Amino acid sequence: MHREGAPLDRIAHSGERTTIGAFRCAVSDRRFSDSGPIERDIFVFPRCAVRIRHAGGPSFVADPALATAYNKGQIYDRRVVSEEGDRSDWFAVPRAAAMEAVERYGLTPSPSGPFPFPHVPVSDATYLSQRRLFRAAMLGAPALEIEEGVYALLDGVVEEAARARGSRVPPHAHARDHDIAESVRALVASGFDEKWTLARLSATLGPSPFALCRAFRKVMRTSIHQFQTTLRLRVSLERLEDAKGDLAGLAHDLGFAGHSHFSMAFSRRFGAPPSQARETLARF
Numbered sequence: 018m019h020r021e022g023a024p025l026d027r028i029a030h031s032g033e034r035t036t037i038g039a040f041r042c043a044v045s046d047r048r049f050s051d052s053g054p055i056e057r058d059i060f061v062f063p064r065c066a067v068r069i070r071h072a073g074g075p076s077f078v079a080d081p082a083l084a085t086a087y088n089k090g091q092i093y094d095r096r097v098v099s100e101e102g103d104r105s106d107w108f109a110v111p112r113a114a115a116m117e118a119v120e121r122y123g124l125t126p127s128p129s130g131p132f133p134f135p136h137v138p139v140s141d142a143t144y145l146s147q148r149r150l151f152r153a154a155m156l157g158a159p160a161l162e163i164e165e166g167v168y169a170l171l172d173g174v175v176e177e178a179a180r181a182r183g184s185r186v187p188p189h190a191h192a193r194d195h196d197i198a199e200s201v202r203a204l205v206a207s208g209f210d211e212k213w214t215l216a217r218l219s220a221t222l223g224p225s226p227f228a229l230c231r232a233f234r235k236v237m238r239t240s241i242h243q244f245q246t247t248l249r250l251r252v253s254l255e256r257l258e259d260a261k262g263d264l265a266g267l268a269h270d271l272g273f274a275g276h277s278h279f280s281m282a283f284s285r286r287f288g289a290p291p292s293q294a295r296e297t298l299a300r301f
Contacts, residue, residue, distance in 0.1 A: 025052060029106075030154035033216050034226060035167040036109040037154045043102045051094050055087040057109040058130055060174050062139075062147050064104035068096040071135050079105075083138045084174050088130025106151050108167050114227035118171050122179035137178040146170060159274075162242040164215050168230040169240070197224050198236035205241060209248040210272040213241070249273065250286050257295040264291055 025048065030037040036057070042049050063079040070076035072092040079085050080098075085105075087093070089112070095103055115131035127133045150166040179185070200222050205213060215226035218241070222229065233241050249271045256267055268279035283291045 029151060030160075030163050032160050032164045032167075033214065034111045034114070035164050037151060037163070037167065038107050038109070039151075040103065040105045040107060042104075044097050044100060046102070049095065049097075049102060055089055055091040055093070058089050058112050058115050058132070059087050059107045059109045060132070060171065061085045061087065061105045061107040062144070064106065065101040066098040067103045068098050069135075070094055070096075074135060077136055079136060081144070083136045084143070085136045086132035086134055086174070086178075088127055088132050090129065106147070108147070108150075108170060110167060110171050110227075114168065114171065114225065115175075117225060117227050118175040118231075122175055123184035124175070124179055124182065134178045137174060137181060139174065139177055143170070143173045143177065146173065159242060161214060161245075162240065164226070165230045165234075165240045165242055168215075168227045169234055171227070172231045172234075194232035194235050197222070197229060197232035201229055201233050201241060202237070202244070205245050206248060209245055209252065210270065212272065213245065215241075245272075246282060247286075250283055253279070253283065253291065254287075254294065257291060267291075 025040055025042050025046075027039045027041070028036065029039060040061075042052060061079075062084055063081055066078055066080040068076050069079045069085065070093060071087075076096070078098060112131055116126055119126050119131050119133065124133055146166075147170055150163065150170060153166070154163050201218065204218065204221060215229060218229055219226045224232070230241065233239075233244070237244060239247075253267065253271055256271075264279070265276040268274075268276045271279065273279040273282070280290050283289075283294070287294060289297075
C-alpha cells in the first residue's frame with residue numbers, strides 16, 4: 018500500500034559511480050503530476066503506461082516497450098494513463114560516461130546534458146537484461162558485476178537510439194576496443210585473486226570505467242567480472258588436489274567471498290561441488 022508522503026524511490030544498488038533505483042508513485046499521490054526535477058543523469062524502464070512531457074517538448078506515452086532518458090535537472094510532468102500510476106526502475110550513471118556513450122555512437126549531446134533523446138524503443142534482449150540486472154542488484158550481487166551491467170545497459174540503450182537515427186560507430190574505435198580488452202585481460206589475469214573495481218582498473222589502465230566495460234564486452238563477449246570468475250574457477254581445479262580439506266582457505270586464497278560462494282560458483286560451472294571434484298581428480 019502506497020503511503021502519502023512516503024519516499025518515491027527505493028535504492029537497489031549504490032556503487033562508486035552508478036545507482037539503481039525503483040520509482041513508485043500512485044495516482045492518488047499529490048506528487049504524481051509533478052515530483053520535481055530529475056536529480057541525476059538517468060535512463061529509465063517503465064513498468065506501466067504513463068504520459069510524460071519534458072518541459073518544452075511534446076508529451077509521449079512511456080510504457081514497457083521503451084526506455085526513457087533524463088538529464089540532470091530535467092523538468093517534466095506526468096499524466097494518468099494506467100491506474101497503476103507511475104512504476105519504473107532507473108539507472109543513474111556519471112555524466113562523463115553518458116557523454117562518452119552518446120558521442121561514441123555519433124550522436125550530439127543535448128545542450129542540457131548528455132542524452133539527446135527523451136525515449137527510445139528497446140529490444141526484448143535489452144529489456145530482459147535490465148530486469149536481470151535489477152534483480153541481481155536487489156539480491157546483493159558483487160559490485161563489479163552490477164556496475165559493469167549498468168554500463169553495458171547504458172551502451173545498449175544509446176546504441177539502439179543511434180541505430181534509430183542512422184548513426185554508426187567510427188571505424189577507428191574498434192581497434193581501440195581490442196587494445197583496451199587486451200590490457201584488461203593482462204591485468205586481471207595477473208591478479209585474478211585480487212578485488213578489482215572499475216575505479217581501480219581505470220586508474221591503472223587509463224580508459225574510463227565505461228570504456229573498459231564496453232570494450233571488454235564487445236571483444237571478449239563476456240564481462241570483466243565473469244572473466245575473473247572463470248580464471249578463479251579454472252585455477253581452483255589445479256589447487257584442489259593440494260587443499261587437504263581446507264576448502265574455505267582455498268576459497269579465500271582464490272578471492273571468493275567465502276566457502277559457500279566458491280562452492281556455488283564451482284558447482285554451477287562444473288556440475289559438481291569442489292569436494293566431489295577433488296575426489297575425482299585424485300583418481301588420476
